[in-house]
Amino acid sequence: MNTTRLALTVALACMLSAPAADAATKRKSAAKKKRPAATKKVPAAEPEDTFTPPDEPAPDSDVPVAPQAAAPAPVAPATPAAPKKLADVPAPARAATSNAVAIFGVARQSAATDSAAKLEDTLTRRLGSAGDVQFVDLATAFPPPEPQGNPRADALFDEGRAAYDNLDPDAAAAKFKAAAEAYVQRPGDLRPEKLGETYLFQGASQLLNGDVAGAKAAFTNALLAEPSLRPDAGLFGQDVQRVFSEAQSDLNAQPQGTLVVNTQPQGARVLVRGRDVGTTPLSGAKLAPGRYPVQVVLPGYAPFATYVEVKPSAPTELKTKLGSAPGLSALRDAATKAGTEAAFDANGTPPEVGAIAERLNARYVVLAATFQDKKGRLHGEVQAWDVRTKNRLRGVEVDFGKRDGKGSADFAADQVHTFLTGAALPQGREDASKEPLVSSDSVLRKPWFWAAAAGVAAVTAGVVYVATTDRGPGFNPVNGFPGGISF
Numbered sequence: 001m002n003t004t005r006l007a008l009t010v011a012l013a014c015m016l017s018a019p020a021a022d023a024a025t026k027r028k029s030a031a032k033k034k035r036p037a038a039t040k041k042v043p044a045a046e047p048e049d050t051f052t053p054p055d056e057p058a059p060d061s062d063v064p065v066a067p068q069a070a071a072p073a074p075v076a077p078a079t080p081a082a083p084k085k086l087a088d089v090p091a092p093a094r095a096a097t098s099n100a101v102a103i104f105g106v107a108r109q110s111a112a113t114d115s116a117a118k119l120e121d122t123l124t125r126r127l128g129s130a131g132d133v134q135f136v137d138l139a140t141a142f143p144p145p146e147p148q149g150n151p152r153a154d155a156l157f158d159e160g161r162a163a164y165d166n167l168d169p170d171a172a173a174a175k176f177k178a179a180a181e182a183y184v185q186r187p188g189d190l191r192p193e194k195l196g197e198t199y200l201f202q203g204a205s206q207l208l209n210g211d212v213a214g215a216k217a218a219f220t221n222a223l224l225a226e227p228s229l230r231p232d233a234g235l236f237g238q239d240v241q242r243v244f245s246e247a248q249s250d251l252n253a254q255p256q257g258t259l260v261v262n263t264q265p266q267g268a269r270v271l272v273r274g275r276d277v278g279t280t281p282l283s284g285a286k287l288a289p290g291r292y293p294v295q296v297v298l299p300g301y302a303p304f305a306t307y308v309e310v311k312p313s314a315p316t317e318l319k320t321k322l323g324s325a326p327g328l329s330a331l332r333d334a335a336t337k338a339g340t341e342a343a344f345d346a347n348g349t350p351p352e353v354g355a356i357a358e359r360l361n362a363r364y365v366v367l368a369a370t371f372q373d374k375k376g377r378l379h380g381e382v383q384a385w386d387v388r389t390k391n392r393l394r395g396v397e398v399d400f401g402k403r404d405g406k407g408s409a410d411f412a413a414d415q416v417h418t419f420l421t422g423a424a425l426p427q428g429r430e431d432a433s434k435e436p437l438v439s440s441d442s443v444l445r446k447p448w449f450w451a452a453a454a455g456v457a458a459v460t461a462g463v464v465y466v467a468t469t470d471r472g473p474g475f476n477p478v479n480g481f482p483g484g485i486s487f
Contacts, residue, residue, distance in 0.1 A: 100136040101127070101420060102362040104332060105370065106339035112370040115378050115400060117321075119368040119409055121265050123382070126413035132421055136360040138299035142327045145303075148189045153182035157198055164201060169208035176202035180221070187293040188305035192273040196226030204231070204240050212243060219247035224290040225273060251288055257310040259285040260317040261296065268298035268322060296320060300328035331356055339369040344394070349385055357387040364420055368398075368412075377401070382412050384419050393419040 105120030107113040127133045160175030180198045183190055203218030222229055231240050261270050261282040268280045272292050277285045280296070289312040296304040301322040310316045324332055337343070338350035353365045366384045373379060380398030385391070396415045399407035 100134045100362045101364040102136045102360050103366045104335035105368045106336045108371040111372050115370040119380050122409040123413050136362045141360055142300045150189050153179050169205045173205035190293050192226045196222045196229040215243050216247045219244045254289050255313040256286045257312050258315040260315050262319045264321045268296045271295040339367045353385050363388050
């Protein structure tokens with residue numbers, strides 16, 4: 001009996017322990033699978049971006065491609081042997097691809113350089129006035145350089161302060177004068193408050209030597225440099241306070257002059273004494289008579305700085321042509337290569353256009369090429385690329401002899417605007433008052449229309465536009481629809 005009970009107990013124990021053992025085995029197996037790796041792979045930092053367009057054009061075409069829900073991961077192109085870098089400028093951190101537009105005027109001949117700049121300016125101004133075109137952010141792509149100090153001038157100022165505190169007005173006046181001259185020689189790095197303080201101490205030193213006229217002139221320069229400047233009663237005596245007040249009264253009594261600033265290209269910020277007074281073309285900056293440090297700043301361009309003498313009751317004009325900064329110069333070189341007659345006539349997208357779009361995070365690239373014919377007459381041709389859908393606008397011609405109507409620069413801007421947005425700009429033409437052939441919510445506004453048009457003509461505001469596949473020669477927009485349309 002006891003033996004039977006013992007056998008049953010052992011059998012029951014085995015039956016109960018089998019599932020537990022099996023569960024324990026499964027837990028151990030799962031634990032082995034879920035155990036994290038000893039090291040975690042960290043993605044390598046992306047290499048510094050430099051603007052390096054391909055040396056050899058890749059076989060490409062402008063066949064429109066319909067947008068996809070999820071684009072495949074891009075395949076890195078084979079690196080050409082010893083590629084020529086156009087600029088060693090790191091690209092900023094970039095967000096998702098935008099719908100921004102990059103516009104470049106290119107001259108095929110040196111005689112057409114000014115016309116290229118003017119055509120670029122006209123297209124930019126005209127498209128910008130529409131309010132529905134997003135331009136690339138050059139300030140982000142090319143951040144301004146960090147301001148540099150002026151150690152030499154700072155050292156001379158410190159030496160002047162030491163002489164002034166040691167009651168050596170002759171040495172102090174000489175040091176402060178030299179410091180002011182050193183500050184003035186570098187208007188781009190000027191700190192107006194520091195220059196004003198230098199002139200203030202120079203005048204105080206001269207006053208200690210009995211040179212009242214010299215002190216008054218120095219105090220006037222201090223006010224021109226920094227109008228809010230006032231002598232500290234804890235540092236300067238009543239004689240300095242009195243002569244400084246006289247200089248201020250005399251300056252306020254003089255009639256103001258006007259500063260006029262024009263730049264090429266336009267849209268640059270104008271800084272007077274380090275303060276923003278407007279953008280070019282600037283025509284109404286009122287200033288007291290005197291000599292002022294003026295800086296002109298435009299993203300992508302080298303800053304321009306100089307001194308301007310403003311005269312009473314008269315306009316003082318400053319004109320300057322801004323030079324491209326190294327990074328933008330590289331892009332302009334690429335645009336010039338993509339704007340040749342051969343590149344405009346060829347099928348496919350020039351590799352430089354794709355490189356420009358990548359560097360500036362742009363969807364559209366517009367090139368305005370200018371050239372002289374055999375008779376010396378200036379002409380222009382504008383093409384635009386949508387690098388996302390591979391569509392292309394071509395055959396937009398500009399006659400610089402026309403101020404308005406077909407062939408004018410404004411008319412060309414209208415055609416580019418229609419390609420970018422699907423809506424024509426008002427031109428003031430005879431047919432401008434007519435109802436457009438399509439409504440504001442037409443398919444012309446839809447990106448997928450341009451992607452799927454594949455050579456189909458689209459009509460708006462009496463002008464025919466075509467999203468081409470570039471399988472034949474270029475086309476021209478044709479007025480007067482309906483009627484004979486020829487390509």
